[in-house]
Every structure is written in structure tokens, then in C-alpha cells.
Amino acid sequence: MNFGFTEEQNLLREQVARFMQEVCPISKVREVAQSANGFDAALWQRAAELGWLGLTIPEKHGGIGLKWIDLTVVLEESARGLSPLPIVSQALAAAAILRCGTASQQAQWLPPMARGEAVYTLALYDDPNWIDPAAVTLTAKRTQDGIVVNGTKAFVCDAMAANYYLIAVRVEEELALTAVPRDSVSVTAQPCMDTTKPMASVQFDEVSLPADAVLPLSTTDLSYLTDLGAVAITAEMVGAAEAALHMTTEYAKDRIQFGKPIGRYQGVKHRLADIYVDVESFKSLLYFAAWTVDDSPDELPRAISLAKGYASDAFAEIGIDGIGLHGAIGFTAEYDIQLYLKRSKWARPMYGDSDYHLDRVAALGGL
Amino acid sequence: MDFEYSDSEVAFREEVRNFLRENLPPKAERDRNFLSTWLAEVRARGWVGFSWPKQFGGSDGGLIEQTILKEEMALAKAPPLGSSFMGLAWVGPGIMQYGTQAQKERFIPDILDSKVTWCTGYSEPNHGSDLASIQCKAVRDGDHYVVNGQKTWTSGASWSDWIILLTRTRFDADAKHQGITCLLVPMDAEGLEVRPIENMAGDRHFAEVFFTDVKVPVDQRLGAEGEGWSVTVSALANERSSIGEVTAMFGKLDTLKELVRSTTKQGKPATQDLKTRRTLAMFEAKIAAMKYNGLRYLTKQINGEPLTSETSVNKLHRASLEIEMDDFAVELCGQAGLQLPGGDNAIHNGRWAKASLSWPNVVIGGGTPNIQRNIIAERLLGLPKD
Numbered sequence: 001m002n003f004g005f006t007e008e009q010n011l012l013r014e015q016v017a018r019f020m021q022e023v024c025p026i027s028k029v030r031e032v033a034q035s036a037n038g039f040d041a042a043l044w045q046r047a048a049e050l051g052w053l054g055l056t057i058p059e060k061h062g063g064i065g066l067k068w069i070d071l072t073v074v075l076e077e078s079a080r081g082l083s084p085l086p087i088v089s090q091a092l093a094a095a096a097i098l099r100c101g102t103a104s105q106q107a108q109w110l111p112p113m114a115r116g117e118a119v120y121t122l123a124l125y126d127d128p129n130w131i132d133p134a135a136v137t138l139t140a141k142r143t144q145d146g147i148v149v150n151g152t153k154a155f156v157c158d159a160m161a162a163n164y165y166l167i168a169v170r171v172e173e174e175l176a177l178t179a180v181p182r183d184s185v186s187v188t189a190q191p192c193m194d195t196t197k198p199m200a201s202v203q204f205d206e207v208s209l210p211a212d213a214v215l216p217l218s219t220t221d222l223s224y225l226t227d228l229g230a231v232a233i234t235a236e237m238v239g240a241a242e243a244a245l246h247m248t249t250e251y252a253k254d255r256i257q258f259g260k261p262i263g264r265y266q267g268v269k270h271r272l273a274d275i276y277v278d279v280e281s282f283k284s285l286l287y288f289a290a291w292t293v294d295d296s297p298d299e300l301p302r303a304i305s306l307a308k309g310y311a312s313d314a315f316a317e318i319g320i321d322g323i324g325l326h327g328a329i330g331f332t333a334e335y336d337i338q339l340y341l342k343r344s345k346w347a348r349p350m351y352g353d354s355d356y357h358l359d360r361v362a363a364l365g366g367l
Numbered sequence: 368m369d370f371e372y373s374d375s376e377v378a379f380r381e382e383v384r385n386f387l388r389e390n391l392p393p394k395a396e397r398d399r400n401f402l403s404t405w406l407a408e409v410r411a412r413g414w415v416g417f418s419w420p421k422q423f424g425g426s427d428g429g430l431i432e433q434t435i436l437k438e439e440m441a442l443a444k445a446p447p448l449g450s451s452f453m454g455l456a457w458v459g460p461g462i463m464q465y466g467t468q469a470q471k472e473r474f475i476p477d478i479l480d481s482k483v484t485w486c487t488g489y490s491e492p493n494h495g496s497d498l499a500s501i502q503c504k505a506v507r508d509g510d511h512y513v514v515n516g517q518k519t520w521t522s523g524a525s526w527s528d529w530i531i532l533l534t535r536t537r538f539d540a541d542a543k544h545q546g547i548t549c550l551l552v553p554m555d556a557e558g559l560e561v562r563p564i565e566n567m568a569g570d571r572h573f574a575e576v577f578f579t580d581v582k583v584p585v586d587q588r589l590g591a592e593g594e595g596w597s598v599t600v601s602a603l604a605n606e607r608s609s610i611g612e613v614t615a616m617f618g619k620l621d622t623l624k625e626l627v628r629s630t631t632k633q634g635k636p637a638t639q640d641l642k643t644r645r646t647l648a649m650f651e652a653k654i655a656a657m658k659y660n661g662l663r664y665l666t667k668q669i670n671g672e673p674l675t676s677e678t679s680v681n682k683l684h685r686a687s688l689e690i691e692m693d694d695f696a697v698e699l700c701g702q703a704g705l706q707l708p709g710g711d712n713a714i715h716n717g718r719w720a721k722a723s724l725s726w727p728n729v730v731i732g733g734g735t736p737n738i739q740r741n742i743i744a745e746r747l748l749g750l751p752k753d
Contacts (some may be wrong), residue, residue: 001376001433002369003662004670069368243727249748264751266737277680281656290660291368308650358648359550359641365651367624367638 003287009073015050016077024083026336029196037189038198039119039161040084047085048116052186053177057094061110068228068293072235072286079236082339084196085121086158093120093166095228100215101197109164109179115187116198118163124225125155125168131352133219136296138204140169140178147171147178147209149204159187159200168217172332175217178209180216194346196339219315227300229351230308231290237347238283241315244322245275245341251337268325274317282311304365309357312348319344383439383696386412391445402607405446406481415448416455416479418591423463423471424479430669434610441614450481453523457602458485458531461549465590465598473531477580486527486554488518488576489599495520496738499544499596503578505534510590512536514549514558514581522732524561524574526555533595540543547595551587558582568724611682615683619692620650626714630699637699646695652710653688657681667679676746686730686739 012352032040047053057063064077071091090113095110107169110117119155126134140147153167165180186252192199249272262268262295283306292299323330330337346364348354392401409415418433419425423551428436440448451457458480462470475482494500503516503531509553514534524530530552537546552559558581563571590598624647630637637643664677696719697704708717744750 001388001662002666002669003373003659004368004666006368028539124554169635213736244746249750261751263744264753268743268748269748270737271738272748272750273740273743274683276748277683280660280677280680281653283686284659284663285652285656287663288655291370295369305648306655309648310656352399355645358645358652361648361651362644365647367627367644367647 003160005073009070009226012070013073013077016052016074017080019046019050020078020081020083023087024078024081025221026081029082029084029339033195033198037085037160038157038195039059039086043085044119045116047225048114051089053090053116054074056091056111057098057110057114062114063094063110064114065302067295069287071289072231072290074323075232075235076239079239080197082240082243082343086121086161086331087097088229089121089158089162090119091227091232092122092225093164096166096177096221096225098216100217102215105212105215106180118165119161120166121156121158121162122166122225122229123153123159124222124229128155129349129353131188131356132166133222136168136170136175137223138167138169140171140176140209142171144207147176147214149180149207149209151204153202153204156187156200156202158198159202160189160198165202166215168222171214175219175222177215177217178365179215180204180207180209181324184209192346194339194342196343197346201217223301226351227304228293230304230357231286231293231300233347233350234282234286234304234308234311235290237315237344238279238286238309239284240340240343240347241275241279241311241318244337244344245272246281247337247340248272248275248322248325255327258284262325271321271325275321278310278314278318284308285310297314305352305357305360305364308352309354309361312357313354314352316348318330329363372435373604376431376435378619380439382433382568383414383436387439387443387445393444398527402446406448406450409448410480412712414483417448419459419479423459423475433457434665437611441611441618444615444618447568449478451478451484451527452486453487453531454483457487458529461531461589461602462496462551462597464601465549465594467586468588469490469586470551473657483528484526486521486523486530487530488521488530490520490551491517492519496735498599499547501531501533501535501547503534504538505536505548505550505583507536507585507592510583512548512583514552514578514583516574516578518578519564519572521561521576522573522728524554524576529553530576531589533599536592541736542593544596544657545593548592548600548705549589549595549598550583551589552581556581556583566725566727568721570725572728585670592724608660609657609685612681612685613654616654616657616692620647620654622715623647623650623692623696626696626719627698632699641697650688650692650695650714653684657684660684676742679742679747682714682733683736683743686736693719693726697723 023046032038042248051064052074054063055066056068058146059065066279094110094113097106113120125135126137138151138153140149149169163182165176167180169178184207185204187200187202189200192292252268253261288305289303292303325343329335413426414436416425417428417436421427445687455478459475462474489498489505491501502517505514532550532552534548535546536548536549558579560572560577563574565571627637628641632640660681664674668674700714703712703714705720706713706717707720710717745752
């Protein structure tokens with residue numbers, strides 16, 4: 001019985017924290033977010049060298065072969081500083097290849113991912129707010145030696161930075177994932193309120209893909225990958241929410257009004273205490289969910305729906321109150337708290353909002 | 368991270384389960400002697416004061432074994448392990464920490480043997496959340512103190528044998544915290560009068576307690592004169608893990624789900640109502656959060672890291688759940704939800720209606736939610752004091 005992290009995991013946490021402070025501070029985050037693709041190849045290479053991109057990739061494919069609870073440490077710490085690295089997209093694509101790919105597909109795609117030579121991203125649903133197999137509507141036609149895809153995948157994370165897309169398609173009513181290289185599609189960046197999480201649409205115009213670029217995708221696989229997406233996003237929410245609480249708490253200690261620090265007034269301190277309660281709580285739920293991924297997968301659906309169901313709304317309120325407790329200065333582009341409000345809004349619908357996850361908790365609980 | 372239990376922990380859980388199978392008959396089959404037999408049996412196994420040191424009659428039970436014992440007892444909906452909740456929760460630990468040898472020998476065995484029931488004389492009419500300002504006066508006179516004043520909201524005063532009493536022995540303005548002294552007083556002392564107070568649920572759990580020239584021998588003072596605040600704070604900090612409450616609340620959630628399955632809203636099954644489903648799921652998320660918060664804090668303790676005020680997190684969850692879960696049931700059942708025990712259409716014999724009027728027992732009794740928020744803000748976030 002031990003619900004804590006190991007010495008190695010604590011060292012990993014310190015390593016990521018140091019990286020964020022020294023190599024990728026918030027000034028760097030803003031700079032990357034303003035760049036054309038929202039991506040910095042040098043940072044990406046550093047992350048690869050530190051082993052973070054191959055964390056959950058098996059050693060035989062050039063990764064480190066750790067677990068999702070280890071990845072959680074990286075995501076939580078890097079999101080504390082709103083890291084613009086597309087680690088979530090890469091990790092989800094790797095998980096999809098490990099889950100759905102053949103041995104030769106894994107051997108082909110995973111090693112360059114672990115080395116950081118390519119950026120991969122995963123796109124599952126076409127409907128902006130529906131988690132269901134029927135929400136995968138992009139269709140492909142089967143041909144003699146593969147498939148042909150026509151249409152648009154509208155919501156693809158980190159698509160401008162990616163070299164490869166793993167795209168869910170419907171092939172004659174069967175679901176499949178297809179691995180698509182960047183040069184065979186056209187990508188259109190979409191303005192998104194959280195610039196640290198760039199989003200784009202990917203257009204397919206008679207794109208022919210060979211059979212060995214197609215991976216079968218069962219509805220169970222789809223559900224599993226959605227759950228992993230929710231684990232990754234919620235891990236980032238924990239770090240970002242804690243950072244927002246910290247920034248706002250420090251501001252409340254320093255800001256003097258009516259002759260006292262505003263943190264002395266119960267209207268301020270009680271809200272901060274409630275935020276602390278929420279963050280502690282969805283953090284505990286998330287840690288358990290992340291542990292189930294590798295160690296008790298049957299428990300994953302309920303565990304992650306409890307965590308994201310709680311975190312989605314709680315973090316959104318933290319984003320709003322973080323600005324509110326700062327007052328007008330929090331509303332300025334210059335102040336960093338506003339970046340966390342944007343992150344909270346971005347994270348809310350990703351891989352299921354609270355309505356989806358809480359309804360699933362009810363269903364899994366027999367209602 | 369792992370959630371496995373060691374062989375000896377598994378064996379201990381099995382021992383508790385076996386005991387419960389053999390010694391806890393269904394409610395309908397329990398006779399008049401059940402409770403006294405139960406108390407003697409759990410005492411004989413060393414499960415009363417399980418975490419207390421062996422020298423005081425406890426079992427030196429480890430943190431994980433304590434958790435297992437509480438969890439299994441709550442799962443089985445077993446009666447308490449002793450007749451004096453407060454005696455076991457903070458009077459006994461307070462006496463073990465601050466008492467004289469004579470006090471330990473005099474009071475501890477009776478608490479463990481369920482011979483004596485304790486109540487707690489902290490709050491006064493003008494001093495509840497601001498406990499350090501209490502005014503109940505104790506004046507030293509030779510080998511005893513003379514106590515004059517009033518306590519109120521004293522739970523169980525009507526049926527308790529002893530009271531742990533906070534008094535003021537210094538009145539100079541600077542001595543708010545230093546001027547408090549803790550006394551142990553028998554409830555049949557001359558000059559002590561109990562007047563029960565009826566609460567909004569119609570129960571008489573708490574009472575006013577009046578002290579008129581009550582003589583208390585000096586050897587019934589707990590800790591030094593003026594040390595009463597430390598005695599109180601360390602006693603209240605003697606927090607138990609919340610696993611028992613968590614297990615009980617998961618049980619209550621199951622009962623709520625049963626209720627939802629058998630109820631209609633606007634003519635349709637309540638199970639199809641989105642708000643109902645969402646509300647129940649959020650209860651589940653908060654209870655599960657309490658569980659995993661508790662396990663994280665337990666792990667800290669096992670690793671020898673001190674817990675500070677983290678337990679306030681689960682106290683706040685528990686406070687809101689205590690209020691919201693009963694209230695949810697009452698609202699769900701419409702007018703039938705309003706009927707008290709005995710009503711023709713009362714739901715679950717009026718359990719929810721009654722409970723929805725009884726939450727202050729828990730929510731206000733152990734420090735109001737706003738006091739818990741102050742504790743979190745000041746001690747965990749480092750915000751300045753009011």
C-alpha cells in the first residue's frame with residue numbers, strides 16, 4: 001500500500017521542473033506560441049535527449065519502457081509552466097500504434113518517435129463535442145492495395161508541427177486509424193484561444209494510403225485511446241491548476257488594499273482554500289487513474305471519468321477566479337494568469353467534458 | 368505506487384471479516400445484550416484504542432491496520448467500538464499525552480472498557496468558532512478549583528459521566544490563549560446542571576451545562592494551569608483517517624442509487640434525468656477524491672512525513688456531502704421526501720428527511736467549514752491571518 005511516487009519519479013519531476021525554469025520559462029513559451037507553427041525544434045530535441053518522448057515506448061523500439069504514471073509526472077510538471085511541447089500528441093500517437101499496430105508498423109514508426117525525429121499527432125473524432133464511435137465520420141474507400149480518403153479532419157492538435165497524423169476514419173462502416181505523412185495532405189491552422197495548444201484542420205483530397213499504413217481500430221480501442229487522452233489532458237490540468245493557484249495566492253499576499261494584503265480578507269482566502277481543495281482532489285483522482293492505465297486497466301474508465309469529470313469544471317472555475325482575484329491586472333495580456341484561463345477553457349472539452357464523463361460514471365455505476 | 372497489501376495485512380483483514388461474520392448478527396436478530404457482548408468482544412481483541420500504546424491498554428496498531436479495521440467496520444455497518452466516542456477520539460489521547468500517571472490509571476481503562484462516557488465542554492454562548500476567548504471561570508482555592516460559568520451545544524451531556532472542560536484561569540487581556548486550563552469534571556458534581564436543547568430535527572443530543580461554584584480537585588486538572596489551549600489543540604489534531612467515513616458514504620451513495628432507480632421525476636424514470644445522474648456522479652467523484660486524498664496522506668504518514676492541516680481538505684468535502692446527499696434525496700422524492708418517520712409515504716421510513724435536518728451535528732460540530740477554510744488558507748497556502 002503506497003500511494004506516492006518513487007525516488008526515480010521524484011528525480012524526473014525535478015528534472016522537468018528545472019527544464020521549465022531554465023530552458024522553457026514563460027517568456028520562451030510565449031515566443032514559441034507566437035511562432036508560425038507554435039513549435040520549437042530545438043526544445044523538442046532537448047526533450048528527446050532527456051528521454052521524455054520515448055517514456056512509454058518499449059525499450060525494443062528505442063524508448064524507455066516506463067508507465068503512464070511516469071508520463072503523468074512529465075505532463076504535470078511541464079504544464080505547470082504551460083509547456084508548448086506536443087508531448088501529449090506524441091504519447092497518444094505512440095499509444096495508438098502500440099495498441100493497434102502490427103509488429104512491423106511498431107518497428108517502423110516508434111523508434112523515430114522516441115528519438116524525436118518526427119512529431120506525431122492523433123485525431124479521433126470529427127464531432128466537436130461528442131465522444132462516441134458514431135462521432136467518427138471522416139470516410140475512406142477501400143481500394144485494391146489500401147484506402148483513399150476524401151474530406152476534412154477538423155480538430156487536430158499540433159497539426160502544424162506534426163510530420164505524421166494518425167487519423168481515425170470510417171472504411172465501409174469499419175473504424176480504422178491511418179498513418180498519414182504531412183506532404184500528402186493540406187493543413188490549415190485555426191485560430192484558437194490557447195495559443196500554447198495549436199489546432200488545425202487537415203484536408204484530404206483523394207489521398208491514397210497503402211494497406212500497411214492502415215491500423216484496425218475497434219470501438220474498445222477507440223474508447224481506450226479516448227481514456228488515455230483524458231489522462232494526459234487531466235495530468236496537464238493538475239500542473240496548470242496548481243500553478244494558477246500559486247500565482248493567485250502569491251498575488252493575494254502582496255497586493256495591498258484597504259491597508260491590508262487582500263489575502264487577509266475571507267472573501268479572497270476562502271475562495272483560494274476551496275481551489276486548494278479542488279486541486280488536491282482532482283490530483284488524487286488523476287494519480288489513481290494514471291496508475292490504472294498500466295496496473296489495473298479494468299478500472300481505467302471509471303477512474304479517469306471521475307478525474308476528468310471533476311477537473312474539467314473545477315479548473316475552468318479556477319481559471320476564471322484566478323483572473324477575478326487578480327482584478328484588472330489579470331485581464332492584461334502581459335500578466336501570465338490569463339494564459340491559465342485560456343488553458344482551462346481549452347482543456348475542458350478535450351477527450352470529453354464533465355457532462356460526458358459524469359454521465360459515464362453514472363452509467364458505469366449502474367444508472 | 369501500489370495498492371497491494373502485505374500478507375500480514377491481508378491476514379488481519381481476514382481476521383476482522385471472520386470476526387464480523389461470527390459476532391455481528393443482522394439488526395433484527397440482535398437481542399438486548401448484543402451491545403454489551405459486542406463491546407466486550409472487540410475489547411478482548413484489542414481493537415478498542417487499537418492505535419494506542421500497549422502500556423495504556425491499546426494495541427500499538429499500525430497505520431495500515433488501523434485503516435483496515437475502520438474500513439471493515441464501516442463496510443459491515445458495525446456499531447462503534449466503544450461507548451464513548453469522544454473518550455476514544457480525544458479525551459483518551461489527551462490524557463495519555465498530558466495526564467499524570469494517576470490520571471492515566473484512573474481514566475484510561477474505563478474509556479477502553481466502555482464503562483465511562485465523556486462529553487466535551489468547549490463552546491460557550493458567546494464563544495464558538497472563537498474558542499480561545501472562552502470565559503467559564505475557574506479560580507484556584509487550596510487543593511481545588513471553583514468553576515462558575517456556562518457551556519453550550521454540549522453533545523451527549525445528558526447521558527455522559529464526565530466532561531472535559533475548558534476554563535479560564537487568567538483574565539488579563541494578553542493571556543487569551545495562555546489563560547486557559549483544562550479540567551476533568553464528573554457530571555454529577557454538585558452545582559453542575561444540564562439543560563437539554565431541542566434541535567431542529569426534534570432530537571435532544573446537545574445541552575447547555577451550567578456551573579455554579581463547582582469544586583474540582585486540582586488532581587483533576589489535565590496539563591498545567593494555563594496549558595489548556597495546547598491540550599485542546601493537540602487533542603483536536605489527533606485526527607483519525609477518514610476511511611471509515613468514506614466507506615460509509617460509498618454505502619450511502621449505493622442507497623441513493625437504489626432510491627433513484629425506484630423513483631420517477633415528471634413521470635419519467637429518475638435514472639434518465641441528466642441532472643440526477645450528474646449529481647450522483649459528482650457525489651461519487653468527491654467521495655472517491657476523499658478516498659484517494661486519504662491514501663496520499665496515509666502514505667505521507669507511513670513515510671514519516673508530518674501531516675499538517677491536509678485533513679481539512681476531506682473535512683470540507685465531508686461537510687458538503689453530508690448536507691447535499693440527504694438534501695438530494697429529499698428533493699428527488701418531492702412531497703414524499705418531506706415525510707418524517709411514521710409518515711404513510713415516508714421514503715425509507717423518513718431517514719432522509721430526518722437526516723436533512725441533522726447535518727449540523729457533523730458539519731458544525733468539528734469546526735465550521737469556514738474555520739476549515741481559514742486553516743487551509745493560513746497554514747497550507749501561507750496567507751496572512753485575519
